[in-house]
Amino acid sequence: MRTYIKAENVCVDFPIFNAPHRSFKKNLLRVATGGRISSEARKGVSIRALDAIDFEVREGERLGLTGHNGSGKSTLLRVLAGVYEPTAGTIVVRGRIASLLDISIGMDFEASGLENIYLRGLLMGLPKQVIRSKIDEITTFSELGDYIEMPVRTYSSGMVMRLAFSIATSIEADILLMDEWLSVGDADFVKKAEDKLKSLISRTPILVMASHSPEILKEVCTKVMRLEGGRVL
Amino acid sequence: MQSGRVLKAVEDIQNSLLSYPLWLSLGWQDIKQRYRRSALGPFWITLSLGVTVVMMGILYAKLFKQDIRFYLPYLATGMVIWSLISTIINESATVFIQAEGIIKQIPMPFGIHILRMIWRNVIIFFHNMLVVLAIMVFFRVNPGWNIFLFPFAVFLIVLNGYGVGILLGILGTRFRDIVQIVASFVQILFFLTPVMWTASSIKNKIWIIQSNPLFHVFNIARNGLLGGEIPWNSWGVVLLMTVLGWGLAFRMLVRYRARIAYWL
Numbered sequence: 001m002r003t004y005i006k007a008e009n010v011c012v013d014f015p016i017f018n019a020p021h022r023s024f025k026k027n028l029l030r031v032a033t034g035g036r037i038s039s040e041a042r043k044g045v046s047i048r049a050l051d052a053i054d055f056e057v058r059e060g061e062r063l064g065l066t067g068h069n070g071s072g073k074s075t076l077l078r079v080l081a082g083v084y085e086p087t088a089g090t091i092v093v094r095g096r097i098a099s100l101l102d103i104s105i106g107m108d109f110e111a112s113g114l115e116n117i118y119l120r121g122l123l124m125g126l127p128k129q130v131i132r133s134k135i136d137e138i139t140t141f142s143e144l145g146d147y148i149e150m151p152v153r154t155y156s157s158g159m160v161m162r163l164a165f166s167i168a169t170s171i172e173a174d175i176l177l178m179d180e181w182l183s184v185g186d187a188d189f190v191k192k193a194e195d196k197l198k199s200l201i202s203r204t205p206i207l208v209m210a211s212h213s214p215e216i217l218k219e220v221c222t223k224v225m226r227l228e229g230g231r232v233l
Numbered sequence: 234m235q236s237g238r239v240l241k242a243v244e245d246i247q248n249s250l251l252s253y254p255l256w257l258s259l260g261w262q263d264i265k266q267r268y269r270r271s272a273l274g275p276f277w278i279t280l281s282l283g284v285t286v287v288m289m290g291i292l293y294a295k296l297f298k299q300d301i302r303f304y305l306p307y308l309a310t311g312m313v314i315w316s317l318i319s320t321i322i323n324e325s326a327t328v329f330i331q332a333e334g335i336i337k338q339i340p341m342p343f344g345i346h347i348l349r350m351i352w353r354n355v356i357i358f359f360h361n362m363l364v365v366l367a368i369m370v371f372f373r374v375n376p377g378w379n380i381f382l383f384p385f386a387v388f389l390i391v392l393n394g395y396g397v398g399i400l401l402g403i404l405g406t407r408f409r410d411i412v413q414i415v416a417s418f419v420q421i422l423f424f425l426t427p428v429m430w431t432a433s434s435i436k437n438k439i440w441i442i443q444s445n446p447l448f449h450v451f452n453i454a455r456n457g458l459l460g461g462e463i464p465w466n467s468w469g470v471v472l473l474m475t476v477l478g479w480g481l482a483f484r485m486l487v488r489y490r491a492r493i494a495y496w497l
Binding site (some may be wrong): 014015078081084085087099102104105108110111118122123124127226 | 254255258259263265266269270327334336337338339340351416494495496
């Protein structure tokens with residue numbers, strides 16, 4: 001079974017329940033940033049974050065997403081991750097997904113680094129024995145030493161990110177999703193992290209990454225999709 | 234289209250149950266987090282309920298002119314069951330809102346968040362049961378064979394809790410006022426349910442009391458601990474409630490499962 005992503009006419013509309021209805025009464029407003037805000041008497045205010053998106057990603061391809069703030073990059077990544085089911089259109093994602101969108105979500109700062117490795121591992125869908133087999137690798141890579149037994153609240157913010165990064169990049173998957181190129185730690189660690197991330201990407205059949213940096217997109221991606229107001233440009 | 238949504242709802246429930254390592258860990262983590270760095274840890278739950286029950290028991294036994302040997306075990310069982318049910322109902326309304334961070338980043342069955350909440354409350358329930366056990370031993374309460382029915386009663390409470398979690402969880406995410414409404418409603422329910430008072434102390438209009446489904450839940454759960462004649466009709470009512478509640482919850486899940494993330 002080959003890994004691929006195919007999106008057809010994907011639309012995502014967010015209902016906004018506490019928006020002032022009156023000010024949007026009968027027109028369709030076009031704003032400088034973000035998706036289009038529409039208002040229909042019956043349905044209330046909603047924001048069209050993605051508007052009829054079509055694309056396809058095949059094995060070996062690295063898709064870069066770019067565009068202004070609020071252009072729909074992150075929403076599209078979340079649709080790919082399976083967080084939002086499109087309000088219209090279809091999306092087919094074949095392959096195991098590893099989402100590096102927010103690598104520190106679900107961390108418990110009162111718990112030790114070790115406990116957090118288990119917690120994050122379970123959240124990412126790994127069985128306990130697989131997590132156990134990765135503990136050494138993660139601990140070594142993060143260079144936290146004895147701190148791994150200490151509560152995460154005693155870590156500096158850089159150390160927290162190092163731990164989160166080490167856990168997130170220890171997962172093997174078919175599709176990697178990234179919101180901005182991950183860069184963590186001090187000068188030495190940044191280099192080491194970059195190497196690890198690059199080797200992970202080279203082993204993964206598909207990468208979809210959102211970024212504002214043209215250099216990174218050029219270096220990493222095989223094709224780039226520009227979004228604006230929820231549409232492909 | 235419709236059959237696809239039904240299938241996804243079934244899969245959600247199925248996969249949530251299969252992901253037990255995740256919700257067991259998350260539920261424990263919630264308890265650990267609450268009591269970390271305290272010397273007694275989760276046994277604060279036991280201690281605080283113990284103190285409340287004994288104080289209230291002595292006071293209310295006098296007020297209601299009841300024999301303390303009957304009343305204290307009655308109150309203890311009532312409070313423990315009430316605390317399980319009321320917390321599940323209250324936390325159901327915010328079950329998805331609390332998990333917003335995870336829901337928006339990592340796709341997983343929505344049932345996992347509900348099971349995590351229920352498991353957390355079951356852990357608290359077991360800590361509270363120590364108080365009931367101590368009081369039962371102290372007053373030599375013998376439930377007899379009825380004790381074997383008790384696990385089934387707890388299981389039905391938990392099963393209904395999952396259904397309530399789906400119903401109130403979805404409603405609470407869409408309409409944020411639900412959280413407040415549920416909280417006041419549960420408060421009222423406390424007085425309408427025989428937690429502190431005994432149904433036998435009410436002479437007429439008994440149907441009003443019996444029309445409260447929680448009356449029957451308390452009947453079957455208490456009966457398992459305190460003994461006595463098995464209230465078959467209450468078992469019937471609770472089973473019926475489970476079936477109807479789940480029917481409604483499942484329809485809600487089929488219809489609105491995909492909307493939950495959008496409403497957060």
